[in-house]
Amino acid sequence: MAFHPLAGIRVVDLTSSLAGPACTQxxxxxxxxxxxVERPDGDEARAWGPSMFFAVNAGKRSVVLDLKDPEGRAELLRFAENADVFVTSLRPGAAERLGLGPDEVPARIYCRIDSFGPGPLGDEPGYDPLMQAFAGLLSVTGEPGGATVRVGVSLVDYATAWWAAIGILSxxxxxxxxxxxxxxxxxxLALAGYHVADALAGDEPGKHGSAFPHIAPYQVFETQDGEVMLAAANDRLFAELAxxxxxxxxxxxxxxxSRVAHRDELAALLQDRLRRQPTAVWLERLRGIPIAPVQTIREAAEHPHTRALGIVQTLDGRERLAEPLRIDGERVRVDTPPPELGQAAR
Structure with missing residues (x-):
């Protein structure tokens, strides 16, 4: 039987893009x-290709309101009168100017998801990659001396969604x-917690590629036919690896x-060994030592272990990921596809 502890809780979702919708999903x-609640032209994520909106808006209904129109705002407040939770990604100044700040919205829980939080930059817009840049994440991502690259997933958006959900549940x-x-x-900033601690102590972190500044070996190595991530994180594991x-x-x-101090020499030695055999050989020979093949997203999604977990679900004829959470052995998931624009009003 599905675990639905929030049954009976009504949520008004005035968010767009990724973080807010992922929270409310x-x-x-x-x-x-x-x-x-969507503007007349819809959540901007609807225009970002079919997968973006599909990934974070299942299990909801959609209504269209023009918040530039006083009647649209009044209708939204009427929705909020019957709501337990109101979630918005409007910038602080914009919400108040529209009469949709925490003092005006009657819902018991008011959740604001914005770019910078209160402070000198509080009114500035922002998306995930801007925060990766401003918070220093990009400065520690990529190969030493190489071009700056963003993290390949919207990590900041998703993590913000989870923090918002934790706050709402609390x-x-x-x-x-x-x-x-x-x-x-x-x-x-929180995602870079240990890097921030190092920087504030005077040890500015930099790029390490796939490696980790505090542990060795803890990085990707080439094999005869691919790549593996090897993580011998303590002396016992390294002794067994050796x-x-x-x-x-x-x-x-x-x-x-001492391994961290001699990281380059150790990496060269390991690379020489690992390049001699195919990935499958090393996965078998090093079983019990933390090692994993570097897979594509499709390979990971179609892996037998992924399928066994039951995290891939089918909605409206399309496969997607359910929530990465099980309670009493049951997968937490939504059962209806994302809504068409304004579907609830039809």
Whole structure:
């Protein structure tokens, strides 16, 4: 039986793009009734290709309101009168100018998802890659000396969605009225938590490619026919790795601290060994040591383990991912596809 702890909870979703919709989709998967309020031309994500909107708007109904029109705003407030949760991604100034700030919206929980949070940049717009840039994530992504690249997924958007959902669930638990606030920038900083700690201590982090600054070996290596990620994160694991690869004893690699200090020499030694055999051979020979093939997204989605997890679901004839959460063995998921624009009014 599906686990729906939010059954009976009504959510008004005045968000667009990715972070806000991903948050409210999670609430829908947990049983909330989510009404997505869209402008007359729809959420901008509808124009970003079929997969973007499909990925984060399932389980909702859609109504169209023109918030530039006083009647549209009045209708939205009427929706909010019957809502437990109101989620918006309007910038702070824009929400207040429209009369849709936390003091005007009657819902018990008001959640604001914005770009920078309160402060000098509070009114500025922003998307995931801008926050990756501004929060320093891009400065530690890519190969040393190479071009700056963005993280290949919308990590900041999704993580912000989860923080917003955590805040909403916590506020609902109290039974009182609360204003929940999250921002893309704060989330991006939090994702770089240990890098921020290093930087504030005077050790500015930089690019390490696939490697990790505090552990070695902890990076991608080429094999005869592909690539593997190898993560011998402690001395015990490295000793076993060295035994199976028949590496000679070497004091330079005796402890993690010394391996980090001699990272390049160790990487060259491991690369020489790993390039001699195909990936499948190393996966078998190094079983029990953290190692994984570098797969494409399709390979990962179609892997037997992925299918066994039941995280891939079919809605409206299309495959998509359900929520990465199981409760009492049951997958948390929505059961209806994303709505057509204004579908609830038809």
């Amino acid at each position: 999670l609430l829908a998967a947990l049983g909330a009734e989510v009404t997505k 506020a609902l638990q109290s039974g009182e009225r609360h204003v929940v606030e999250v921002s893309l920038f704060e989330t991006a 035994r199976r690869l028949e590496l000679p004893a070497d004091e330079r690699f005796a402890t993690n601290a």
